[in-house]
Amino acid sequence: MAAQSATASRSGLRSALPLLAPAYIWLTVAIFLPLSAMVFFSFMTDLPLSGKPWAFTLGNYAAFFSQSLYLTLLLASLRLGLEVTLWCIVIGYPAAYVLAKVLKGRSREAIFLLVILPFWSNGLVRIFSWAMVLREGGILDTALNAVLPFKINIDLMYSYPAVIIGLVHSYVPYMVLTCYLTLQAIDDSLIEAGRSLGATRLQVLKRVIIPLSMPGLVAGAALIFVPVVGSFMEPRILGGRTGTFYGTVIEDQFVAVFNWPLGAALSFILLAVVLVILAIASPVLRRAA
Amino acid sequence: MAGVQVSDVSRSFGAHKALDDVSIDFADGGFYALLGPSGSGKTTLLRQIAGFDFPDSGRISIGGESVERVPVEKRRIGMVFQNYALFPNMSVADNVAFGLSVRGEAKAVIATEVQRALDLVQLGKLGGRRPHQLSGGQRQRVALARAIVTKPRVLLLDEPLGALDKALRVDMQIELKRIQREIGITTIFVTHDQEEALTMSDRIGILRDGRLVQEGPPEEIYDRPRSEFAATFLGDANIFRGDTTGNGIRLQDGTAIAAGAGATLAAGAKASCAVRPERIRIGTDAGAVDSDANMLKGQVSKRIFAGNNSTYFVERAGQTLKVIVQNTGADRLAEGQDVVLRWSPESTVLIAAT
Secondary structure, eight states: OHHHHHHHHHHHHHHHHHHHHHHHHHHIIIIIHHHHHHHHHTTBSSOGGGSOOOOBOSHHHHHHHHOHHHHHHHHHHHHHHHHHHHHHHHHHHHHHHIIIIIOOHHHHHHHHHHHHHHHHSOHHHHHHHHHHHHSTTSHHHHHHHHHSSSOOOOOOTTSHHHHHHHHHHHHHHHHHHHHHHHHHTSOHHHHHHHHHTTOOHHHHIIIIIHHHHHHHHHHHHHHHHHHHHTOOHHHHHHHGGGGOOHHHHHHHHHHTSOOHHHHHHHHHHHHHHHHHHHHHHHHHHHHHO | OOOEEEEEEEEEETTEEEEEEEEEEEOTTOEEEEEOOTTSSHHHHHHHHHTSSOOSEEEEEETTEEOTTSOGGGSOEEEEOTTOOOOTTSOHHHHHHHHHHHTTOOHHHHHHHHHHHHHHTTOTTOTTSOGGGSOHHHHHHHHHHHHHTTOOSEEEEESTTTTSOHHHHHHHHHHHHHHHHHHTOEEEEEESOHHHHHHHOSEEEEEETTEEEEEEOHHHHHHSOSSHHHHHHSSOOEEEEEEEOSSEEEOTTSOEEEOSEEOOOOTTSEEEEEEOGGGOEEESOOOOOOTTSEEEEEEEEEEEEOSSEEEEEEEETTEEEEEEEEOOSOOOOOTTOEEEEEEOGGGEEEEEOO
């Protein structure tokens, strides 16, 4: 019986190979090879490209531990990732709920399109639009002063909130989409059953809907948290001097300082930390899901 | 426990009148079936009683208390859904405990009540299972236990046996009836299965196009239907149409059919007579004239043998009549044979034309 099923799965794999191959060949060429090169670089004293002499070293990794700045920035980035993820849940989950359970037909399609729209706009354009809105004398400042009877100064540009706003805007569609998919799969009669048993809408949400949509929340959180921790574009443009994070430091190594080995080493430390966090969180999340 | 009164309830969805001035009185402790074809409004009516939807007009009261604007969670009802609607993220025991737990009952109370409810549906040992580990019939029982553990005033069932196979459905019918008797709860049961309605309920309400066609005990509706629809939807009936003679009708070809039951109508009006297939005697002897009996001649066009009975289709003046004969060992009639049909006026119901 066991042997039989093993044969079945092996022949299943063989027939699936032509379907799997393109994706895996592409991943190997486009991601695995360059990444391997980066692993290699991260153990070098200098790039071999400029013809300068080089040697293998652990110094790039040691640099992370010898200078407290890197750890401080990493912690700041992790906090940023956590905050952005939380805001995405706070903003994205209710939107997903309304899309999946309240709206029907044309209005659902229209609202859905609005959620997807950030995906289709260029990232830089998106961020610079926020710069126009958030700076002193910008759109938000002018609009608020036009409405409010007293004078206030809104200058969020080059601040931590500006970075959060920009990142949340970029990443909230992931949360809406993943939550929408799990919420949509929940049978409406479960909500009705809960209410027929005397539960308020809030109790049904807490005890039935949220537990059942946990897989979507977890997937959305993972999709958002990981790239936000390494993000550099939004912190640099919207954060200015306050926008120095782990991601911007890595970017500096590649673009400004031209110290690829250190940049690569810092990237892999980030990858390791993120993997450890996900590994620690996964049993908890799996139980919740 | 309480009775339910529905008075003049109407509900429209856009231009569609789902419920049109429906009034029905569900007495305390009774077992009611709401029967009708799909789109007849029976589920809409159940949802009004449950409180998932509010009527446009009319009144609904449970135990004398007006509830037509009270939301479902405050109505203290128990409901069993067609697809069971068990919470997949909870164990069987937690599913059953849900209603008590949201009400904030003490843990010990919940545990005893849940066990009692599970014992009642004979699933006492399965509290730790997950819904997906249960069979359809077991899920049905869990759904029932969950609905009654909160001691609701009324139990509402929305085609609860629709998803079960035939044998299991019969078991569950008996089981459901036993449990209902045991706790004595007013039960309203939506179904499109006429046999289910007949066997299970104390009273049946037949709905069609949002209107209550007839309401009463199963025997009364079956023996004295007040419309052609009620006659043909609940059971089978041969329908004859003609002009009333006061105590029967005269068919177009002049044949008189005497009716012993049903409406009293002024002579000359259009009317129908309904006769159940099992009330008709079929034979070959034209000789003996029975002056009391209705008599028609015809020809057997088809016979369907079903073991304990046979159904004969008899052609007569362009109409196909259905006759069911119990298998008593008597000679069976062949297809193509000329036959005489006889039945008593008492078996004939006069129905006003609509």
